[in-house]
Amino acid sequence: MTKKKRPVIEREEVVVKFVGDSGDGMQLTGSMFSDVAAIVGNDLATFPDFPAEIRAPQNTVAGVSGFQVHMGSSKIFTTGDLVDVLVAMNPASLRSNLKWAKKGATILTDTDAYDDKTIEKAGYKANPFTDNSLDGFNMIMAPITTLTKASLQELGVENKIAERSKNMFALGMLYYIFNRDLNSSFKYFEHKFKKKPELIEINKIVLQAGYNYADTIEALESVIQVSAAPMEKGRYRNITGNLGTAWGLLAAAEKSGRPLFLGSYPITPATEILMELAKHKSLGVKVFQAEDEIAGICSAIGASFAGSLACTTTSGPGLSLKSEAIGLAVITELPLVIVNVQRGGPSTGLPTKSEQSDLYQALFGRNGECPVIIVAASTSENCFYYSYMAAKLSMEHMTPAILLTDGYLGFGSTLFRIPKMADMPSINPPIAEANDSDYKPYKRDHETLVRQWAIPGTEGLRHRIGGLEKENVTGVVSSDPINHQVMTDMRAQKVEKVADFIPEQEIDGPDKGDMLVVSWGGTYGSVHSAVSKMQKEGKSISHAHFHYILPLPKNTIKVLKSFKKIVVCELNSGQFVNYLRMKFPMPNIFQFNKVQGLPFMINELTDKFNQLLEEK
Amino acid sequence: MDFINMTVERTNVQLTKADFESDQMVKWCPGCGGHAILAAIERVFPKIGYRKENFCMISGIGCSSRFPYYVNTYGIHGIHGRAAAISTGVKIANPRLSVWTITGDGDSLAIGGNHFIHVIRRNVDLNILLFNNQIYGLTKGQYSPTTPMGKITKTSPMGTIEHPFNIGELVMGAQGTFFARVPDNNIALMTDCMFEAAKHDGTSVTEIMENCVIFADKAHAPVTGKDVKDETMLILKDGSPMVFGKNNEKGLILKDTMLDVVEIGKNGITIEDILVHDQYSQDPGIQLMLAKLAPPHFPMVFGVIRSAMYPTYDDLVEEQIKFARETSKIKNVDDLLNSGDTWEI
Numbered sequence A: 001m002t003k004k005k006r007p008v009i010e011r012e013e014v015v016v017k018f019v020g021d022s023g024d025g026m027q028l029t030g031s032m033f034s035d036v037a038a039i040v041g042n043d044l045a046t047f048p049d050f051p052a053e054i055r056a057p058q059n060t061v062a063g064v065s066g067f068q069v070h071m072g073s074s075k076i077f078t079t080g081d082l083v084d085v086l087v088a089m090n091p092a093s094l095r096s097n098l099k100w101a102k103k104g105a106t107i108l109t110d111t112d113a114y115d116d117k118t119i120e121k122a123g124y125k126a127n128p129f130t131d132n133s134l135d136g137f138n139m140i141m142a143p144i145t146t147l148t149k150a151s152l153q154e155l156g157v158e159n160k161i162a163e164r165s166k167n168m169f170a171l172g173m174l175y176y177i178f179n180r181d182l183n184s185s186f187k188y189f190e191h192k193f194k195k196k197p198e199l200i201e202i203n204k205i206v207l208q209a210g211y212n213y214a215d216t217i218e219a220l221e222s223v224i225q226v227s228a229a230p231m232e233k234g235r236y237r238n239i240t241g242n243l244g245t246a247w248g249l250l251a252a253a254e255k256s257g258r259p260l261f262l263g264s265y266p267i268t269p270a271t272e273i274l275m276e277l278a279k280h281k282s283l284g285v286k287v288f289q290a291e292d293e294i295a296g297i298c299s300a301i302g303a304s305f306a307g308s309l310a311c312t313t314t315s316g317p318g319l320s321l322k323s324e325a326i327g328l329a330v331i332t333e334l335p336l337v338i339v340n341v342q343r344g345g346p347s348t349g350l351p352t353k354s355e356q357s358d359l360y361q362a363l364f365g366r367n368g369e370c371p372v373i374i375v376a377a378s379t380s381e382n383c384f385y386y387s388y389m390a391a392k393l394s395m396e397h398m399t400p401a402i403l404l405t406d407g408y409l410g411f412g413s414t415l416f417r418i419p420k421m422a423d424m425p426s427i428n429p430p431i432a433e434a435n436d437s438d439y440k441p442y443k444r445d446h447e448t449l450v451r452q453w454a455i456p457g458t459e460g461l462r463h464r465i466g467g468l469e470k471e472n473v474t475g476v477v478s479s480d481p482i483n484h485q486v487m488t489d490m491r492a493q494k495v496e497k498v499a500d501f502i503p504e505q506e507i508d509g510p511d512k513g514d515m516l517v518v519s520w521g522g523t524y525g526s527v528h529s530a531v532s533k534m535q536k537e538g539k540s541i542s543h544a545h546f547h548y549i550l551p552l553p554k555n556t557i558k559v560l561k562s563f564k565k566i567v568v569c570e571l572n573s574g575q576f577v578n579y580l581r582m583k584f585p586m587p588n589i590f591q592f593n594k595v596q597g598l599p600f601m602i603n604e605l606t607d608k609f610n611q612l613l614e615e616k
Numbered sequence B: 001m002d003f004i005n006m007t008v009e010r011t012n013v014q015l016t017k018a019d020f021e022s023d024q025m026v027k028w029c030p031g032c033g034g035h036a037i038l039a040a041i042e043r044v045f046p047k048i049g050y051r052k053e054n055f056c057m058i059s060g061i062g063c064s065s066r067f068p069y070y071v072n073t074y075g076i077h078g079i080h081g082r083a084a085a086i087s088t089g090v091k092i093a094n095p096r097l098s099v100w101t102i103t104g105d106g107d108s109l110a111i112g113g114n115h116f117i118h119v120i121r122r123n124v125d126l127n128i129l130l131f132n133n134q135i136y137g138l139t140k141g142q143y144s145p146t147t148p149m150g151k152i153t154k155t156s157p158m159g160t161i162e163h164p165f166n167i168g169e170l171v172m173g174a175q176g177t178f179f180a181r182v183p184d185n186n187i188a189l190m191t192d193c194m195f196e197a198a199k200h201d202g203t204s205v206t207e208i209m210e211n212c213v214i215f216a217d218k219a220h221a222p223v224t225g226k227d228v229k230d231e232t233m234l235i236l237k238d239g240s241p242m243v244f245g246k247n248n249e250k251g252l253i254l255k256d257t258m259l260d261v262v263e264i265g266k267n268g269i270t271i272e273d274i275l276v277h278d279q280y281s282q283d284p285g286i287q288l289m290l291a292k293l294a295p296p297h298f299p300m301v302f303g304v305i306r307s308a309m310y311p312t313y314d315d316l317v318e319e320q321i322k323f324a325r326e327t328s329k330i331k332n333v334d335d336l337l338n339s340g341d342t343w344e345i
């Protein structure tokens, strides 16, 4: 391979986005690119950007599919706001993604994809190459389709098949631009196409051709080097949030010795958890695809009664359907993990976009006084840990727990340092012993107020529970007014006492100062990045990111009181902020909100924080 | 004793009625059909012979759904309409339990209609006892999906204008494998059918024609009343001819493609001509016709109408898990975490 001597420019972090028509294979291209980044030791986060329609018309904006990779030689917290390198395989994908390109970004596009028809279908009035819209970008215009076909001519590959590998040509070019090695992709082809050896050859040739082509072109003045990030030693893999959630539940089941049951109904963006768990029957998980969300949660309640770690997974509209049944799990005081991978609402809303607008629903969306534990994951990787913790707390405290994640976390991926099961915290559900003559359904532990889990089939523990209020201790049906007060208080206190078993709230930065930025859930990466940027500029600003919502960590009030101003950032109209105001009425709690189905941009956060800091 | 499901552990002592009596006061109205159904359960559970800890009763909401409080087993009094879904979870989670689903006509056919048809379609091994009093009892007298057309109730002061479900037809339409119908005034028949239901592997639906003395009193009397029942009830017995009448002088035959009532000894008809009941027939054709019969032209049929063998959902779940355990390389979560593409840093 001939390599021109081009200067190598070292970059700390780069955002690359692959976009094209749904049929162009952008998901595969993007994930192959990110795999190589991972292997050379970059930290990274990725996000797939699928069209909402399954088969949108070809070459339209609606049919654009994308895959974004944010990689760096230092810790990566987000999937990246604006892109440094955009690979756009057709006019529609260029048009719809240009707004995400940084000033001066490198844009690689396939000139063969531009003709009157595709340009018009993309919604362009004129050819973008001639209308000045691309001024200021570093354009690499390559006849990718033609070159791909040419590279395969010798093999005598049909044009149609040749065309399909044009994404590998683009990938080859990117490997050159990023000074990457082709070998791991070659290995990947050998593995993936074991049964179709002709495809191994085709893909290798095209990838190499793209690489070589990039070497020859004028448009490239330098190549980019992103070096390995200093990472904790260990074994790593990629993980999406939904995979992490699913595996966290499997891990909690194994650790607690309780078999895993999932009752669920498909809904974007939560379905992957259901699909993932369905694959792991070898671990004994029982997955029930129910006729609706209500049956999903009700079957889980039945399974929980029968002694399983029972879970139900859904997204916003599905959580609405589950409300009544969550109440049943609350009053029966059975463990149950309810995962809500949030999406844009209300109603069907923005099903493929992310939001944090189900917090009120999780907190308050049920009839009666109906508290549950609420936990929120903040990265794709820690979905594993927080689904594990939701399961642990739910079982140990005999109370349902809602785990909030969101579409960005669910679909996005990050590197995941593989833990050892032996190092995971122990889980000890309060299982009642056979023939315990003192057993009473609502006899409680004095400290935690937790009742015991008496599992059907166990000798000497027959009992009935249900939706009617029960007398404390005995569990006999009771409508006694004082008892109802007692039970209502017990259920609430039992949840509050979970605060004794969760870590204190951590502060990123000094533990007092001018301003505390508060966030929760999937916004961690962008808020953290914005705050640390300002900390580097010498601003008095700290960050508290909440994972435990109900109960809140015990030191929450102390944390809030240590700052002159507090600003709570959320992708909703202000739900966590109002929850905090309700719990801790303080005049200095400000808010910053966005409900566009999009994550926060780092500069919109820093602008807001700076403005608040300056205001007297 | 007949063969009973072997996955559920049996007791080695003879249980009695007392083993299943709960200490709770039974709060149904005096004269409510529920009392007789409770008596039948207390009779049949010891006879079934499972360990008493292996019975589980799951209900929805309604007068009927209070049932689990009155039987000393493991139990859940659930939420309205969802008994079938909760029961499904219990059974899948632990197939070694004998799960009894207690529900009303409103509970399972109105609000819970979706779960009802799907649990039947899946053939989860549950025993559904459907207390059909043709009314919403607990909410004090509104019409239900089984209330006969034209009936005056609290919400139909001019008579209902809805076509009621025939439960047997609905069960078979949902590919049900077991359907029995019993009146609440015949404890022996109730007990027999409950026993048959327990024996059946798969979802059994037993419709109990229950009297609500308060809001739909004597709704079933035109069929099950002492004065008329000889002419209006035909009690099926597998392998026996379908006869009825005071002296069993009437019977059913298949004429062309339809059932017909004939008198034995008239027009040359002998007992040999009478249809013989085959509850185990896989094909539900005749069973469906039987389920739909009703006075005045026909008797209504009772007893086990259908009891066909099909694989159960819960068995198939266990089979898949067993196969996966034997064949998969992933034996524990550590294996899983380290599967696929991983690398050392």
Ligand SMILES: Cc1ncc(C[n+]2csc(CCOP(=O)(O)OP(=O)(O)O)c2C)c(N)n1
Binding pocket: B061, B062, B063, B064, B065, B080, B103, B104, B105, B106, B107, B108, B131, B133, B135, B136, B137, B138, B139, B144
């Ligand atoms: C979600 C919900 N909707 C409505 C009700 C009110 N409700 C309770 S029982 C019932 C009808 C019961 O009828 P059925 O199932 O036939 O039982 P029965 O009382 O006749 O035995 C209704 C409408 C409820 N408890 N929950």
Ligand code: SF4
Binding pocket: B027, B028, B029, B031, B032, B033, B034, B063, B064, B133, B137, B138, B211, B212, B213, B214, B215
């Ligand atoms: S209202 Fe009817 S169904 Fe309910 S307990 Fe009374 S008689 Fe029975």
Ligand SMILES: [Mg+2]
Binding pocket: B062, B104, B105, B106, B131, B132, B133, B134, B135, B136, B137, B144
């Ligand atoms: Mg009823």
